[in-house]
Amino acid sequence: MTADTLPTLKPLYQQVKEKLLGRLIDRTWQPGMLLPSEQQLANELGVSQGTVRKALDALTAEHLLVRAQGRGTFVAEFEDAKILFRFFRLTGDDDNRRFPESEFGSLRQQKATSTARDRLGLPAGSAVWVIDRTRRLKGRPIITETITLPVARFPGLDALKPLPNNVYALYASRFALTICRVTERLKAIAASQDDAAELGCAVGTPLLHIDRVAYSLDGTAVEWRDSRCLTDGLHYLSEL
């Protein structure tokens, strides 16, 4: 008695998952909100509770939802320290994980460079915001970074100066952008004169160079970040 069309398409639970993901993308369900119960969703979508559960479990595994027995299922938020550290891999050599304070440097608008267009998938002539800032641990500068954002996705960003330490929470709260995936390319480079001035080290000091692209829920690149880090007393932790 199924109403399927001719070919068997995707599994039902995947269709359900995509439907629920759509409600996260279009902000029908916003961060922190309580979702309807499994049974309610099952009735609404005309599938069994087990199928809804499989979709919810998949979204939970991707850190987009948080489930709590006895309370319900919630849209994940970007506030918790644990979630922050998912995308921040620098750790003290004593394995104490500390989040460095940011010192806001500058924010300007300009035409995207060819590299920026490549990283963000932008057409020629696109405008971007460029943010420079330095991050310190116990007062000592350890990271100098340049963040590039498409103006089209971040209208009026300059009105929010100075930018807060946790920019991903800002993206979520002011621009309806949830960062769900990040790729980082790491190299060892020698400090340039600018790097050396920012970090208070000698020109030529080895720095860890992190070229990061962050993607939003809809799969598009949203932020390009170029970080240069001093790694004495620190390391980048990668778990495979």
Add this chain to the structure above:
Amino acid sequence: MTADTLPTLKPLYQQVKEKLLGRLIDRTWQPGMLLPSEQQLANELGVSQGTVRKALDALTAEHLLVRAQGRGTFVAEFEDAKILFRFFRLTGDDDNRRFPESEFGSLRQQKATSTARDRLGLPAGSAVWVIDRTRRLKGRPIITETITLPVARFPGLDALKPLPNNVYALYASRFALTICRVTERLKAIAASQDDAAELGCAVGTPLLHIDRVAYSLDGTAVEWRDSRCLTDGLHYLSEL
């Protein structure tokens, strides 16, 4: 009618998972082998097929098993290029992923240094194998690395000289050790005189330093590896 003791312990599917994991650890089921069908396992363990399935799915998610519709469930092997690249994160800047050839350098036995004991969780006075080798891409040296292994876990390793390129496959086939997890700590360092000689670069050249510990199925540290990499034209790819 359950035979449970007083307190409710772990969920059934976790108990099943651990029981199956035990058969992987004690090599009752060896890499490449076909497991009994879900229904057979369910009957044998006295649980439902769904519970067995949940345990098998969990082990599959950890890359310990491979499932194939219509054929069955198999113990994962360490041969496929895809699996190799799971633990090898260096990539060309053109995003072409190539596996560098190894040039065997030396193998010697010695007392573990304090660092080696820390990384491998060994008691004072333990003996270790120390392997030095250089790895090349298109003939050009790009990595110089030192591998430290507990002699107790690798008896008679010196009889296998020269060691092959893919040592993890060797660990599995000759020493019944399956590497299932790896943690890497990355830093930028300046090339020492030794590094410079091995890599054909200038002293002080920035190198990516990778301090890696590899863990076997039973959760113990099995290999410590210290790699120093030239990263011009290459990068370390981290996906979060």
Add this chain to the structure above:
DNA sequence: TAGTGGTCTAGACCACGAC
């Protein structure tokens, strides 16, 4: 006590691979 997610079961049917 009521409602939620978490676990476990039993069985039906589908898609795929080997024979």
Add this chain to the structure above:
DNA sequence: TCGTGGTCTAGACCACTAT
């Protein structure tokens, strides 16, 4: 054709949270 894993359902019971 048969056996496998993959999907989907329906329902029971448990554990936790809030009230």
